[in-house]
Amino acid sequence: MSNRFDCQSSTAAAYxxxxxxxxxxxxxRRWISGAVSGSLEPWHEAAALYRTILGDxxxxxxxxxxxxxxxxxxxxxxxxxxxxxxxxxxxxxxxxLVLGLIAGIQNHDETAATICxxxxxCPTRCDEVALAAGSFALLLHGLDKTLLPIPVHVVRDILDxxxxxxxxxxxxxxxx
Numbered sequence: 607m608s609n610r611f612d613c614q615s616s617t618a619a620a621y622x623x624x625x626x627x628x629x630x631x632x633x634x635r636r637w638i639s640g641a642v643s644g645s646l647e648p649w650h651e652a653a654a655l656y657r658t659i660l661g662d663x664x665x666x667x668x669x670x671x672x673x674x675x676x677x678x679x680x681x682x683x684x685x686x687x688x689x690x691x692x693x694x695x696x697x698x699x700x701x702x703l704v705l706g707l708i709a710g711i712q713n714h715d716e717t718a719a720t721i722c723x724x725x726x727x728c729p730t731r732c733d734e735v736a737l738a739a740g741s742f743a744l745l746l747h748g749l750d751k752t753l754l755p756i757p758v759h760v761v762r763d764i765l766d767x768x769x770x771x772x773x774x775x776x777x778x779x780x781x782x
Contacts, residue, residue: 622697625659626751629668630708631701635692637676648692649673664749671742678738679704682731699768700726706761709753711743718758725765 621627633652640648652672656665679687688700697705703722710719719736727735746752 619695621754624754626746626753627705629656629659629746629751630705630753631697632692633669633672634676634701634704635689635694637672638680638687638689639692641676641680651692660749660751668742668745668749671738671745675735675738675742678734679726682727682735687726699764702756702761702764705753706756707739708743708746709756711740712747712752713755715755715758718756718761721758721761721765 622631632655636648636652636655640646640652653665653669656669656672659665660668688698690696690698690701703726707719707722707726710716710722719739723732723736723739
């Protein structure tokens with residue numbers, strides 16, 4: 607069983623092509639890529655994606671909220687966070703947890719948000735990450751970019767599958 611989740615199915619591809627999900631997943635990937643590489647280019651690409659989807663007015667605040675969320679998560683994560691390359695058709699455990707956290711906050715699913723938060727960060731730092739994630743999630747929601755809910759059973763299934771032995775998947779180096 608693999609620690610990556612193939613987005614080749616039409617359902618998964620359609621989900622990840624939605625504007626709200628693209629903002630979170632691709633924004634997250636690009637922001638971490640910039641932090642890890644030291645290059646400004648991925649950050650400029652993230653900002654361009656946000657301007658394309660949100661327009662100039664909402665993009666600035668949303669990019670700021672994204673950067674605060676990623677920085678806070680990077681300081682508070684229990685282990686190095688994994689990502690796939692920008693534009694990858696796969697999604698890894700940590701990316702699912704980030705999507706689940708933001709979706710849980712936006713859709714008032716406290717159980718899903720808490721599970722994702724607990725898996726991403728250590729218990730003493732959960733409040734910091736929750737505040738940064740909440741700011742990001744609510745700002746996107748206010749801009750009419752709400753992620754579809756990710757049910758608790760789906761999050762748990764993905765966590766169970768990610769803990770199973772696997773042959774390896776290539777990830778980008780991570781923030782932390």
